[in-house]
Amino acid sequence: MKNTIHPCIWFDGQAQEAARFYCGIFNNARITADTPMVVNFEIGGKKFMGLNGGPMFKVNPSISFFVKCESLTQTNAVWDKLSEGGKALMDIGTYPWSERYGWIQDKFGVSWQVMLHYQEGTPQSISPAMLFTHAQLGRAEEAIKCYTALFPDSASVRLERYPAEDKVHAGMLMYSEFSLASCDFIAMDGPGGHDFIFNEAISFVVECDTQDEIDQYWNALTEGGAESMCGWLKDRFGVSWQIIPRVLGKLVSDPERGARVMQALMKMKKLDLQQLENA
Numbered sequence: 001m002k003n004t005i006h007p008c009i010w011f012d013g014q015a016q017e018a019a020r021f022y023c024g025i026f027n028n029a030r031i032t033a034d035t036p037m038v039v040n041f042e043i044g045g046k047k048f049m050g051l052n053g054g055p056m057f058k059v060n061p062s063i064s065f066f067v068k069c070e071s072l073t074q075t076n077a078v079w080d081k082l083s084e085g086g087k088a089l090m091d092i093g094t095y096p097w098s099e100r101y102g103w104i105q106d107k108f109g110v111s112w113q114v115m116l117h118y119q120e121g122t123p124q125s126i127s128p129a130m131l132f133t134h135a136q137l138g139r140a141e142e143a144i145k146c147y148t149a150l151f152p153d154s155a156s157v158r159l160e161r162y163p164a165e166d167k168v169h170a171g172m173l174m175y176s177e178f179s180l181a182s183c184d185f186i187a188m189d190g191p192g193g194h195d196f197i198f199n200e201a202i203s204f205v206v207e208c209d210t211q212d213e214i215d216q217y218w219n220a221l222t223e224g225g226a227e228s229m230c231g232w233l234k235d236r237f238g239v240s241w242q243i244i245p246r247v248l249g250k251l252v253s254d255p256e257r258g259a260r261v262m263q264a265l266m267k268m269k270k271l272d273l274q275q276l277e278n279a
Helices: 015-023 072-082 140-150 211-222 248-252 258-265 273-278
Strands: 004-011 029-034 038-043 046-052 063-069 087-095 098-105 111-116 125-132 155-161 173-180 183-189 202-208 232-234 240-245
Touching: 004 015, 004 183, 015 029, 015 038, 015 046, 063 072, 072 087, 072 098, 072 111, 125 140, 140 155, 140 173, 140 183, 140 211, 202 211, 211 232, 211 240, 211 273, 240 248, 248 258, 248 273, 258 273
Parallel strands: 004 046, 063 111, 125 183, 202 240
Antiparallel strands: 004 202, 029 038, 038 046, 063 125, 087 098, 098 111, 155 173, 173 183, 232 240
């Protein structure tokens, strides 16, 4: 079975409230699991995880969610709903790349780039978007090559570069689209005075079927990066990942052994599937 990659958003006790908020805004959305620690939900058939992790990490615009809408009416409606209690990072309006585009940080701190789809009538879609800033500026294309070489069913789909007349940033990625394990992503180099970098508040969860898969992704992504606890790591670009067995949710929710599984999990960096199953 091929790997599933989905974003995890870190909340301070607001995961359920946020999931309900988002499911009331987007098409084909529903909550699929609701526990005190984790709330899983789907938007347009894509999985998201909300984690009640506490106040340790705060979401910032280094990773946002790019929403392409099928009509002008839908674009305005999504923008208006996300704006409730939020703040605009770029006001919605007409830009060289879109008839209707805006960048909003919602009331939970999560950032969304909302625009009218290139071809009106194309169904609504949502993709995580990485913005490479500060020390990572200029490394977006390197990251795409790294990720697409690692994950199956991956490809670089679209690369738009800063023009030659931009002497400082020429050749860097102004905008790009790529897929990892058939999941859509966006990446951009972000010049300018940004006051944020990648952190653990948004990570990407990789679900694996075997220990060999866990080892493969863990070893590749920690090269030049850093190991953390409970299956978390940072790669060489500062992006956070969780490398987990696909059965982890079933194991920790087992009423008989779930507590033992969690105790074992909390002692691990890279996860050991056999130890978790034997807990």
